[in-house]
Amino acid sequence: MTLVRRVAMKISGVVVRYASPGCKEWAEGLAREVEFIDGDWAALGWALGSTRVLLDRRGAPMTSHADVAERARRFSESLGNGGSSPMFIVAFVNLIRFVGVASLQQRIAGGVLVITSIYMGFVILSQQRKRQALSDSVGDLTLYCKLELERQRDFLRSGIGRSVRLVGVLFFIGMVFTQKGGLRANPSVTAFGVLVCVLVTILIVRQPRRVQRQIDEVDAVLKEPR
Amino acid sequence: MKMRRSPQTTRVLAEFLQCEKVWRYGYDISRNTGLKSGTLYPILMRLAEHRLLETSWETAEEGRPPRHLYKLTRDGLRYAREQVGATAVQAVGEPVFGGVMG
Numbered sequence: 001m002t003l004v005r006r007v008a009m010k011i012s013g014v015v016v017r018y019a020s021p022g023c024k025e026w027a028e029g030l031a032r033e034v035e036f037i038d039g040d041w042a043a044l045g046w047a048l049g050s051t052r053v054l055l056d057r058r059g060a061p062m063t064s065h066a067d068v069a070e071r072a073r074r075f076s077e078s079l080g081n082g083g084s085s086p087m088f089i090v091a092f093v094n095l096i097r098f099v100g101v102a103s104l105q106q107r108i109a110g111g112v113l114v115i116t117s118i119y120m121g122f123v124i125l126s127q128q129r130k131r132q133a134l135s136d137s138v139g140d141l142t143l144y145c146k147l148e149l150e151r152q153r154d155f156l157r158s159g160i161g162r163s164v165r166l167v168g169v170l171f172f173i174g175m176v177f178t179q180k181g182g183l184r185a186n187p188s189v190t191a192f193g194v195l196v197c198v199l200v201t202i203l204i205v206r207q208p209r210r211v212q213r214q215i216d217e218v219d220a221v222l223k224e225p226r
Numbered sequence: 227m228k229m230r231r232s233p234q235t236t237r238v239l240a241e242f243l244q245c246e247k248v249w250r251y252g253y254d255i256s257r258n259t260g261l262k263s264g265t266l267y268p269i270l271m272r273l274a275e276h277r278l279l280e281t282s283w284e285t286a287e288e289g290r291p292p293r294h295l296y297k298l299t300r301d302g303l304r305y306a307r308e309q310v311g312a313t314a315v316q317a318v319g320e321p322v323f324g325g326v327m328g
Contacts, residue, residue, distance in 0.1 A: 025281070026271055029294025030263055033253040036293065046253070049264030056271070213275060220277070 004040040008047040015050050022058030055202060058210060062217040069138045071214075072145035087121030098178065109177030116171040123164050127155060142222065149215045156208040165204045172197045234261055236313045238269050239306035242298045249282060249295035270296060278302030 001009075012031035019027035030050040037043040062068045091114045098110025155161045176193035179186055237259045242250065244258075256266050273279035280299050284292045298306055 023271070025294070026267055029252060029281070030267060032291050032293050033251065033263075035291060036251070036253055046256075046263045049262045050267070052264035053267060056268070216275075 002040050004044050005034075008034050008040070008043040011044075011047040012050060015047070015053055019053050020057045021060035023053050023056050027053050055199070057203060058213065062214065062221060065138050065142055065221055068145050068218050068221050069141040072141035072148070075145060075148045076141075085121075087117045087124065091117040091121065094178075106178055109174045112170055112174035113178065116167045116174060119167050120164060120171070123160060142218065146215065146218045146222070149211055149218065153208060153211045153215060156211060161208075165207070168204050169197070169201050172200050231309065232269075233313075234259075234265055235269050235272075236309055237261065238266065238273075239298075240310045242296075242302070243306050243310060246298065246303055249284075249297045251293055251295065255296070273298075273302065278305050 009031075012027075012034050016024070016027045016031050027050065030046070030053065034043050034047055037046055059071075060067070062071060094110050094113040094117070098107055098113075101107055101110070156165075176190065176197060179189060179193070238255060238261070241255055241259050252263070252266065252270070255261075255270075256263060259266070261269075270279060274281060278299055279302055280297055282295045282297070284295055
């Protein structure tokens with residue numbers, strides 16, 4: 001086996017390993033094809049193209065009532081977990097870190113981090129779920145899961161939901177600009193930060209679509225006879 | 227949820243319509259449509275998500291790893307005929323070299 005082919009196989013292996021649960025089967029399908037591609041460079045191109053699957057972060061598909069009930073149970077269990085406190089801690093730490101720095105760029109970026117994390121903290125606090133499933137029966141849990149997903153979708157489509165996504169992107173941009181010595185001082189760190197920003201932005205923008213997909217999955221399960 | 231209509235998706239659907247009942251390999255579809263894996267698979271995933279495409283694993287032969295196979299569902303075939311047909315009609319209606327239709 002040539003070096004190029006081996007690199008292609010290695011890349012495919014990495015894609016299978018890090019693909020999200022919902023994309024695992026597709027990643028494996030892509031990886032298997034590498035062995036059947038005639039040219040080594042074509043195989044490498046195929047493997048490189050397959051890395052796009054890594055951007056699709058979807059959970060394991062819900063194909064049965066049991067899957068939906070399991071998802072609802074996880075929703076229910078997460079009720080008690082307060083999600084906003086880490087954002088307030090981030091805001092506080094950044095406030096202390098950047099209040100005395102000389103660089104204007106770092107001060108502005110630190111300010112962006114503080115404001116965006118406080119905003120996200122308050123929104124998360126206001127959105128914390130208070131309803132629980134009526135009972136542990138599969139029927140109730142399925143209905144609860146559907147209502148919960150619809151609530152998430154409606155929130156993401158609302159003005160506040162949209163603003164949170166924008167603020168989330170600003171938060172990561174702020175993180176890139178808080179580097180000591182400015183952006184030119186650490187080009188590799190800057191490039192990495194920009195790459196992370198782009199990936200996070202893609203994930204944030206795709207969030208409503210992901211929730212809608214889950215609602216469709218639940219709907220399809222509900223249509224099936226039990 | 228609506229299915230995004232793109233020229234690439236139409237190409238994939240047209241390719242499936244070539245042999246409607248046959249299970250197809252991803253690489254073969256890629257070769258025949260000229261689409262790279264990074265373009266083709268998101269389309270296949272979207273089609274499967276809308277239950278327009280069914281997937282299966284090939285029965286493993288000795289010394290060969292099983293491959294992932296794809297075929298349009300009944301709904302998928304109906305959708306493919308509509309989409310490919312609509313694109314063909316649109317193409318016929320479009321003026322060549324930007325000319326004005328009489």
